Amino acid sequence: MFSKILIANRGEIAVRIIRACKEMGIATVAVYSEADRNALHVALADENICIGPASAKDSYLNEERIISAALATKANAIHPGYGFLSENPHFATLCRDNGIAFIGPTAEQMNRLSDKTGMKRLAEEAGLSTIPGTAPLSSVAEAIKAADRIGYPVMLKARSGGGGRGIRLANNSEELRLSFPNAVAEAEAAFGDGAVYLEKCITPAHHIEVQILADETGNVIALGERDCSIQRHHQKLLEETPSPAVSREQRRKLLETVEIAIRKIGYTGAGTLEFLMDNNGNFWFMEMNVRLQVEHGVTEILTGIDLVKWQIRIAAGVPIDFTHDDVRLSGSAIECRINALSTGYIDMVHIPSGPFVRFDTFLENGTEITPYYDSLLGKMIVYSRNREGAIRKIRAYLCELLIDGVDTNIEEQLSIISDPRFTSGHYDTDFMETK
Numbered sequence: 001m002f003s004k005i006l007i008a009n010r011g012e013i014a015v016r017i018i019r020a021c022k023e024m025g026i027a028t029v030a031v032y033s034e035a036d037r038n039a040l041h042v043a044l045a046d047e048n049i050c051i052g053p054a055s056a057k058d059s060y061l062n063e064e065r066i067i068s069a070a071l072a073t074k075a076n077a078i079h080p081g082y083g084f085l086s087e088n089p090h091f092a093t094l095c096r097d098n099g100i101a102f103i104g105p106t107a108e109q110m111n112r113l114s115d116k117t118g119m120k121r122l123a124e125e126a127g128l129s130t131i132p133g134t135a136p137l138s139s140v141a142e143a144i145k146a147a148d149r150i151g152y153p154v155m156l157k158a159r160s161g162g163g164g165r166g167i168r169l170a171n172n173s174e175e176l177r178l179s180f181p182n183a184v185a186e187a188e189a190a191f192g193d194g195a196v197y198l199e200k201c202i203t204p205a206h207h208i209e210v211q212i213l214a215d216e217t218g219n220v221i222a223l224g225e226r227d228c229s230i231q232r233h234h235q236k237l238l239e240e241t242p243s244p245a246v247s248r249e250q251r252r253k254l255l256e257t258v259e260i261a262i263r264k265i266g267y268t269g270a271g272t273l274e275f276l277m278d279n280n281g282n283f284w285f286m287e288m289n290v291r292l293q294v295e296h297g298v299t300e301i302l303t304g305i306d307l308v309k310w311q312i313r314i315a316a317g318v319p320i321d322f323t324h325d326d327v328r329l330s331g332s333a334i335e336c337r338i339n340a341l342s343t344g345y346i347d348m349v350h351i352p353s354g355p356f357v358r359f360d361t362f363l364e365n366g367t368e369i370t371p372y373y374d375s376l377l378g379k380m381i382v383y384s385r386n387r388e389g390a391i392r393k394i395r396a397y398l399c400e401l402l403i404d405g406v407d408t409n410i411e412e413q414l415s416i417i418s419d420p421r422f423t424s425g426h427y428d429t430d431f432m433e434t435k
Contacts, residue, residue: 244425
């Protein structure tokens with residue numbers, strides 16, 4: 001097992017990883033930008049080191065400075081969290097070349113799986129149904145020709161990265177003509193790779209993702225599915241597990257299919273396979289995220305499985321020591337993402353607590369919310385024996401949650417969970433467009 005881990009991230013996920021390490025008896029190193037000098041993750045870590053100015057490209061995306069910090073503090077592993085360098089094969093290679101374990105898949109696995117068009121080919125070979133689409137496109141003319149064949153509406157998608165960037169919906173050839181250069185430019189700016197491809201837009205649909213853990217010995221366990229259909233501009237707002245749209249038999253078949261596919265693909269670590277489920281109950285594979293998801297906590301609170309600890313154990317060569325029979329998939333869990341709508345200082349924060357409730361955050365009184373990074377402030381996560389109880393519980397705790405000093409989306413989240421379409425479970429990816 002590792003003796004010291006450097007956390008190459010910030011915010012709530014850095015705090016989450018540090019706390020997992022403390023429970024495992026592992027020393028921690030926090031890296032921080034000048035803007036995060038007084039951040040909670042810096043105070044909680046055993047050691048900390050500044051890696052640059054506020055700009056992410058000069059700090060949290062600066063591979064050489066992070067490697068140097070790990071070498072200087074004698075950390076023998078790096079946990080990248082999500083975002084930033086978590087899906088960067090070059091960084092994983094740098095870690096390996098410097099004798100530092102990267103807590104995640106190998107660079108070779110990332111190279112194979114982070115290319116979304118290549119991953120679709122692997123998924124098809126592994127037995128998953130994939131959305132009709134194309135290879136990376138070289139021109140607008142090629143895109144229009146492909147869309148005429150596939151049929152509108154279509155989605156332009158970035159080959160690399162995630163987080164909803166580089167995605168454009170086109171309902172006709174004129175929209176596609178206008179969207180193509182914008183999608184390419186956004187993909188290039190966000191991921192350094194301007195390649196885009198085309199997919200048939202399946203609508204209405206549920207956005208369903210399956211969480212997996214896989215170790216070096218070939219053990220693969222699917223830890224249920226999450227419904228992530230409530231999104232704005234491809235950014236998730238709320239997740240729940242299990243999905244109210246997926247029957248028990250559909251779930252059983254989906255999880256079995258995913259486990260078989262992961263064994264065929266050959267993957268190690270935590271990962272998520274994302275699907276669209278159409279009105280006929282068909283699951284169409286979209287992509288695989290080879291990292292910890294922002295919404296991992298909602299699966300943890302349902303199953304009782306600590307995904308961060310298992311990421312660390314798997315990276316250290318420890319085989320998974322539980323079976324499907326040990327995994328709790330009964331009950332209902334809901335997560336609401338609390339985002340900042342403005343910048344400033346937190347004057348007061350009150351975090352409610354109770355049985356089967358957690359709020360993953362980096363906030364404390366006096367925390368500065370800057371414009372440099374993601375707007376996520378925290379994630380309110382609850383579990384109950386049934387979905388009705390989970391809805392009542394998260395409503396009660398959102399009403400009690402207080403974040404004073406910046407504007408937030410707490411009221412919007414209360415509106416979402418009170419909407420009859422959500423309470424009935426009859427919602428899809430168009431929810432926010434028609435709200």
